[in-house]
Amino acid sequence: MLRDLKKTIVHLSITSTLLLTGTAFAHDPVFSPGPHVLFKEGFEVHAEFFQGEQGNEKESEQAVALKYGLSGDWVVGIEVPYQTNQNGSGTKQGVGDIALSTKYRFWRNDRLGVQETAAIIAKVKIDSGNKEVSSGTTDTLLGFTYGYESLKWYRWASIRYRFNQKRSFDNGNELQRGDRLFVDFVGGYRPQVNDYRAADTVWLLELNGEYSQRNALNSVNFNDSGGSQWFVSPGIMWTKRNFAIKTGVQIPVYSNLNGVQDNADYRVRLELEWHL
Amino acid sequence: MYNTVKQLAAVIFIVAMFIFGSTASATESKYEIRADGLACPYCAYGIEKKFMAINGVKHVDIKLKQGKVLVTGEESLNFTEPQLKTLFNDAGFTYRTMKKLSIKEKN
DSSP states (O other): OHHHHHHHHHHHHHHHHHTTOOOOOTTSOSSSOOSOOOOTTOEEEEEEEEEEEETTEEEEEEEEEEEEEEETTEEEEEEEEEEEEEETTEEEEEEOOOEEEEEEEEEEEEETTEEEEEEEEEEEEOSOSOTTTOOSSOEEEEEEEEEEEESSEEEEEEEEEEEOOEEEOTTSOEEEOOOEEEEEEEEEEOSOOOOTTSOEEEEEEEEEEEEEOOOEETTEEOTTSOEEEEEEEEEEEEEETTEEEEEEEEEEEEEEESSSOOOEEEEEEEEEEEEO | OHHHHHHHHHHHHHHHHHHHHHHHTOEEEEEEEEEEOOOOTTTTHHHHHHHHTSTTEEEEEEETTTTEEEEEEETTOOOOHHHHHHHHHHHTSEEEEEEEEEEEEOO
16 A cells, blocks of 8 residues: 555656756757747747656656747747556556746847847646646746857756645545755857858756655655656757757766665656747 | 831840730849847747738748848838847847838849
């Protein structure tokens, strides 16, 4: 019984890692958000493929998202994922929780060939998905992000905090997944500046940090939960006019997880975007 | 035979007048606009989209290194400073200056 519950908690923790952390828009890094928004009345159609492994847990997610520019500095979006979770006891799959997101760019400093910006982000994952894959909670993420973009060099930094809601089970148990803090630093380099209509490539290197509080069942903390992990994530962003492909891999470089837990093995993300 | 040649010459003349006559009177105007914040082509797409929505605009090109947007359109095309300030702001960039280049005659 306790083992099953533990498995459920591990599963929910990993599921919630995949979801709600992807708040990247447009010309942002792959694993972390940047301050980019859409032009006013513009649409972004976004498709995403994600896969990660942690011990014997393997998670994959395909998501589609639609975003809309309310102004030149404010964008809103909706995301619908389809998730597949595999572990030693089998495979679960289904439509995951719908997420609503917004980003407001509150500061912009434009110079010749340079744009320096800062934005706040918010995302809410609504308890709406298939019970097999849903975390069964409505979780909220708030964050701040800064970006410097020039024709040659890029740099971004962001901080996000996710508030996880308590989940009540039919048997009266209450599970509180630990809140999470994400910190990201990213550098980017464009080897060649091409004409507007030509293809454009930017290489990325991200440093992604995650700190998680312990999970608690009926207000009693689980020893084997929570802790911190850092990843180095090389990636590439390829664009042509209004179409973009981004991909990258997260490689764990430091783990300090509480108790006995499997470290993350890797995470891969591929994103396709169209601006319309 | 003579009549046939005369008729052929007349047809060629009319066709030539139609082709060259119709383009000789078509003119277009060109604007060179300076804007700041142009750091990537993908992000600049919004500028093209906003300009192409304006009646009379035929082509938009963006020179990232020079921070210039070149807009070509019909002779009657006319921009105002407030209009361009709003357009660039809505696209996520900062408008600086505008220069109307001399009207160019096509062909």
